[in-house]
Amino acid sequence: MLGFSGDIKGMLRIHCPDRVAMAITGSLLGMEVDQIDDDVNDAIGEIANMVAGGLKVNLAKHNKSIELSIPTAIGGKFYTVHSLARAERVTIPFAMAAGQMLVELEFVSAK
């Protein structure tokens, strides 16, 4: 996940099961990945960074400027992510060979 702020503030999150995260990392780094390690955390963080970067470029075309924070990777067997504020939320599932990935955007207009 990665926070952003500016004309719009919010959080961008990429959610996926371990095996999808490993498949994405394998493709990104061009190597076999069979465990959740620093590489996987960095790769999924980097995907969040790139998606948010794309969002930043697209928003700029609509005269909205945002700045990005740094990515944080969260992993584990059992956890929940909770967001506060009365943010608007869009979640889009993407299917790939290894399984499903969700891209979640949560935002409020700053002004």
Added chain:
Amino acid sequence: MNWEQNIIAATTEIFSTMLMMEVTPGAPLQERNANYKQSITGMVGIAGLFKGMLAIHAPADVAMAITTNFLGLEVDSINADVKDAFGELANMLGGSIKASLSDNSRDIQLSIPSAVCGEEYTLDYQPRNHCTTMPFKSAEGIFLVELQLEQQV
């Protein structure tokens, strides 16, 4: 910039005013803690002249005690109130750090906060340097405040 002092100033101020809890800073962690069990983490992104993330981590029992002081409500599980309280705490700590970094409120901005909790989870930031984690002791137990920040050129 002395991040440890910034974290101590922000945390002790917020806990002594908004929660009326006395908290004592310990020595900064030499190595960042990545694994959390039965815990909750409130976090907020920092963007602009500095970019990074501020997080507050607490075991479930400490988190419930903090929430009771913060919201004035009894809580006996990690419910929505505790999650909201930790997001709000991260937001306030981030706001205080932000104010200490720049007088111009537009230079550095915060994202919206969020909270992560669970039986077992890991948190990893990237890049892994520029990270300061301070433990704080309260009557109810120990919690951590972590700041990951890099200055933009």
Added chain:
Amino acid sequence: MGKKVLIIDDSSTMRKIVTRSLRQAGLDFDIILEAGDGVEALQLLQTEAVDIILSDINMPNMDGMEFLRQKAANAALKRIPVVMITTEAGADILSEAKSLGAAGSIKKPFTPDQVSEIIGPLL
């Protein structure tokens, strides 16, 4: 004495924190009303008469500044004091709030004593 307060903040957590602080400050309001933004607040104020309003600045739909503007333009609401509660303590923002009719401001983090000091005299 049946005093009524309206708390405007998009965070329900913040509304709980303010409620708790008012209680600890010894300010015993009989009725505490809550609104999530300026629009909700103005709607509520059509039917509810309150003694004081505590408002956040940054909110979706209608922020605290626009709320001050609309409230000032409404003869029925004009004289209700509004205290801004904010972390954005920039002098520019606070002086703008003042020029729009805000009676005072409370900067987060705050203690119950500070709340009582600022709100007490306005009641």
